[in-house]
Amino acid sequence: MLILTLKLLFAHLLGDFVLQPDHWVKSKRESKIRSPFLYGHMLVHTAALFLVLGFKERYFIAIWLIILLHFIIDTAKLYLLRKKNQRILFFVDQLLHVLIILAVTYLYYPDKLEWDTYLTPELLALGCAVLLLTSFSSIAMKVLISKWKPKEEKALKNAGKYIGMLERLFIFGFIVIDFWQGIGFLLAAKSIFRFGDLTNAKDRNLTEYILIGTLLSFGLAILIAQGYLLLLDVLGRAV
Incomplete structure (x- = not known):
């Protein structure tokens, strides 16, 4: 089933x-x-x-x-x-x-x-997790925070979407290998790269938008990773 x-x-x-x-x-x-x-x-x-x-x-x-x-x-x-x-x-x-x-x-x-020999439950669980981390999370975040999006500025097309996908995949990998410190390093690196945007913002809108997006992205990645590990545990006991 x-x-x-x-x-x-x-x-x-x-x-x-x-x-x-x-x-x-x-x-x-x-x-x-x-x-x-x-x-x-x-x-x-x-x-x-x-x-x-x-x-x-x-x-x-x-x-x-x-x-x-x-x-x-x-x-x-x-x-x-x-x-x-x-x-x-x-x-x-x-x-x-x-x-x-x-x-x-x-x-x-x-x-x-x-x-079943080829599409094992573990492989399918991983595939679902990757799809949830990438396409699903990007669309879900767009739906949730689009109303707060600041005025468009010059940037690479869809760069933010792909950066978010990569960061969630990294977080997923860190949790799966039990390297939680990596999430801290990733958050610190993102903060450094975003420092210029935050300091140059004329009001709080951009700062708050970036903070909401970051926390939501990290939260989704952690939730999906924990769900994946829990599913693997259930599959292991079902064998």
Whole structure:
């Protein structure tokens, strides 16, 4: 049951966050059900599910059920989306997708896949953790703190997003190898590099925005890393 859940979750994270470019999201919000990228998004999810589940005929019904419900949820979200409710809709949307995954898994329990030899629970857990640390966390943080973002300044395109991904991956690695001191070094290094921005800021907005973003990024990374270690412990006891 846990193996199938992780496979479905991995496919979901891959399709919803990694393989969905920003211009797809923009097109869907503007054109809604008429956007070709809405259907392209469904095709990506379908392909991800088929690949992760090994093209097994017994899972075809589950795949089409997940895709149908995913389409209904995403379409409803597009028509309900407003600037003031985008944060809550983001989390409700993801919660519904996870509940569907759990429901489908329950229908197929107990379950045993031939791909278990290659896609071990530990590997799938690591894959899910990496996707959560990178694409998911970046989008979640953008949703949570976008309303406080200061006026745009000249900077490399998407540099902040990729810096945040790298810092969370470093924190994850430090926790997994039980090197908590590394987090302190990383925080100190970031503070040094950000010192100029903080001292040159004309008001407190930029300082507070950077502080909120840093604490949120570090907090998410620590939470995901601890969840990953806990899951490994559960998997170890289940053997």
